[in-house]
Amino acid sequence: MTDFSKGTGAHPMVKAEAVHKHFGLAHILKGIDLEVAPREVFCLIGPSGSGKSTFLRCINHLEKISGGRLSVDGELVGYRQKGDKLYELKDREVAAKRRDIGMVFQRFNLFPHMTAIENVIEAPVRVKKEAKAVARERALALLDRVGLRDKAGHYPAQLSGGQQQRVAIARALAMEPKLMLFDEPTSALDPELVGDVLDVMRGLAEDGMTMIVVTHEMGFAREVGDALVFMDDGVVVETGHPRDVLTDPQHDRTKAFLSKVL
Amino acid sequence: MSEANDKVPAGTPAGTPPAAASRPEAIKAIPVRHYGRWISAILVLAVLGLLVNAFANANVNYGAIPDFLFDSTVLKGLRNTVVITVVSMALGLGLGIVLAVMRLSKNPVTSSVAWGYIWFFRGTPVYVQLLIWFNLALIFPVINLGFYKDEMNQFMTPFMAALLGLGLNEAAYMSEIVRAGIQSVDEGQTEASHALGMTQGQNLRRVVLPQAMRVIVPPTGNEFINMLKTSSLAAQAAQYAELLRSTTDIGNTTGATVEMLFLAAVWYLVLTSVFSVGQYYLERRYARGTTRNLPPTPWQRIKQNLGTFRRPEVAR
Numbered sequence: 001m002t003d004f005s006k007g008t009g010a011h012p013m014v015k016a017e018a019v020h021k022h023f024g025l026a027h028i029l030k031g032i033d034l035e036v037a038p039r040e041v042f043c044l045i046g047p048s049g050s051g052k053s054t055f056l057r058c059i060n061h062l063e064k065i066s067g068g069r070l071s072v073d074g075e076l077v078g079y080r081q082k083g084d085k086l087y088e089l090k091d092r093e094v095a096a097k098r099r100d101i102g103m104v105f106q107r108f109n110l111f112p113h114m115t116a117i118e119n120v121i122e123a124p125v126r127v128k129k130e131a132k133a134v135a136r137e138r139a140l141a142l143l144d145r146v147g148l149r150d151k152a153g154h155y156p157a158q159l160s161g162g163q164q165q166r167v168a169i170a171r172a173l174a175m176e177p178k179l180m181l182f183d184e185p186t187s188a189l190d191p192e193l194v195g196d197v198l199d200v201m202r203g204l205a206e207d208g209m210t211m212i213v214v215t216h217e218m219g220f221a222r223e224v225g226d227a228l229v230f231m232d233d234g235v236v237v238e239t240g241h242p243r244d245v246l247t248d249p250q251h252d253r254t255k256a257f258l259s260k261v262l
Numbered sequence: 263m264s265e266a267n268d269k270v271p272a273g274t275p276a277g278t279p280p281a282a283a284s285r286p287e288a289i290k291a292i293p294v295r296h297y298g299r300w301i302s303a304i305l306v307l308a309v310l311g312l313l314v315n316a317f318a319n320a321n322v323n324y325g326a327i328p329d330f331l332f333d334s335t336v337l338k339g340l341r342n343t344v345v346i347t348v349v350s351m352a353l354g355l356g357l358g359i360v361l362a363v364m365r366l367s368k369n370p371v372t373s374s375v376a377w378g379y380i381w382f383f384r385g386t387p388v389y390v391q392l393l394i395w396f397n398l399a400l401i402f403p404v405i406n407l408g409f410y411k412d413e414m415n416q417f418m419t420p421f422m423a424a425l426l427g428l429g430l431n432e433a434a435y436m437s438e439i440v441r442a443g444i445q446s447v448d449e450g451q452t453e454a455s456h457a458l459g460m461t462q463g464q465n466l467r468r469v470v471l472p473q474a475m476r477v478i479v480p481p482t483g484n485e486f487i488n489m490l491k492t493s494s495l496a497a498q499a500a501q502y503a504e505l506l507r508s509t510t511d512i513g514n515t516t517g518a519t520v521e522m523l524f525l526a527a528v529w530y531l532v533l534t535s536v537f538s539v540g541q542y543y544l545e546r547r548y549a550r551g552t553t554r555n556l557p558p559t560p561w562q563r564i565k566q567n568l569g570t571f572r573r574p575e576v577a578r
């Protein structure tokens with residue numbers, strides 16, 4: 001199938017060094033250090049409010065970090081470095097960088113006034129200036145991949161939550177990203193619809209997509225994940241292989257959290 | 263008869279449970295009598311009769327109204343009313359969107375400029391604004407925009423004065439409507455489009471505004487209908503030859519003053535009615551994707567209702 005492993009391969013796909021984030025006086029991220037290798041499925045778990053979404057949003061610069069260094073595929077997020085000076089990127093340059101990073105949201109955020117296929121071709125046509133006919137062909141193939149080719153003409157309101165989330169994944173893939181961010185992609189779904197979405201994600205992982213997945217699906221983390229980080233209160237508490245962390249957590253906070261969710 | 267159960271008056275005990283599931287027993291009950299409705303209907307008819315009688319015996323030459331209904335001067339005024347309404351609304355909507363975006367901008371300079379504009383144009387009567395535009399030559403005899411230079415009297419035609427007076431005033435109102443529309447769109451939409459690499463402008467044009475339209479269109483329709491009528495202020499204030507102006511002129515020359523005012527009223531009613539229908543279909547268009555099924559058009563509804571008239575009455 002498609003090989004999704006993109007990027008230069010020379011750098012970690014994501015590298016965070018002492019990343020801090022404040023919202024006003026609130027200190028949300030308190031020095032995050034981590035590295036995501038190309039082709040890796042990197043799972044992020046932790047209690048609600050621990051800063052997982054905020055960290056994901058920093059990676060594609062939906063939020064600006066307040067301290068530390070964050071780079072994607074060897075390039076700083078939000079800045080250009082010349083000598084030892086940092087220059088802030090213009091809005092337009094930030095937008096251009098986001099093309100290479102796909103994001104899937106807990107609440108899908110499909111464009112409700114567009115059909116499934118219109119959702120998928122929107123960014124390729126407007127952002128990459130791809131010809132409509134070409135974009136449609138690729139979009140149909142992507143909808144096929146997520147099992148929704150026959151729903152191409154449906155509006156989001158006519159689709160179930162699981163179907164909407166799979167369209168949202170196809171929409172992100174249409175930009176041919178080198179990195180996919182998933183923010184609790186199955187948390188808003190009825191239990192019987194979760195499997196279809198996880199299957200699509202598993203397929204992506206098999207095809208070499210680099211993925212950062214915030215999730216409460218410990219089964220998925222254990223089977224598909226290559227690395228797992230437990231975050232609490234804005235810091236990384238524990239890192240390791242999912243199997244190890246989930247079966248034999250070293251820290252009390254990890255143990256306490258896992259005893260609640262497992 | 264299959265829908266007998268639906269017609270049970272609320273609160274009436276269903277009596278014996280239906281013996282056979284397919285054929286429930288019809289309910290025998292005496293329906294509530296609405297004496298109040300009969301009395302009020304009679305009162306309304308009486309008042310209407312008095313009014314009709316008064317106007318029929320008034321000193322009005324009704325024959326003049328149909329005579330001038332399609333008079334070329336009237337039709338020209340009608341056309342000008344539609345033209346000034348459409349262009350003023352276009353200016354108001356375009357500038358209103360710009361002002362709304364400025365108002366929501368993070369840049370304090372832009373947002374306060376928008377705030378000041380809205381404060382001024384909403385805070386003064388549109389009639390005064392029309393008069394100021396029309397009389398601008400008194401204080402600026404020459405207009406010099408750098409790329410364009412002319413005598414103010416040449417530039418500020420009645421049409422121009424009406425357009426600026428009505429359009430710029432409208433922009434202040436439209437910007438508030440557009441702002442409410444933009445703010446009604448879920449923030450997740452902007453996040454999703456940014457995450458896909460779309461720029462601010464693309465996000466606004468392709469994602470936010472189309473969804474904001476559902477909130478923007480209904481009050482804009484009202485603004486449009488208001489503008490049809492408000493444009494009559496330009497008759498006096500800017501000497502613009504719109505509907506009221508042409509009918510008044512005819513009234514002055516023929517002496518049929520009130521008759522021509524009635525005629526104007528008839529045409530305004532026709533215009534507002536036609537545009538109300540247009541508004542309805544526009545609202546339907548922007549409801550796309552928000553509901554699973556669009557509500558029926560009035561025509562479809564009439565056909566449905568004809569069906570219900572024929573349906574047999576049950577509770578009697």
Ligand SMILES: Nc1ncnc2c1ncn2[C@@H]1O[C@H](COP(=O)(O)OP(=O)(O)O)[C@@H](O)[C@H]1O
Nearest residue numbers: 023026028046047048049050051052053054055
């Ligand atoms: N835009 C914001 N402004 C202020 N506080 C925020 C904002 N976004 C998130 N927060 C706060 O940051 C904390 C972490 O939020 P989040 O990253 O969403 O946690 P998680 O995804 O792990 O549940 C929460 O306490 C939240 O209230």
Ligand SMILES: [Mg+2]
Nearest residue numbers: 052053183184
């Ligand atoms: Mg979250």
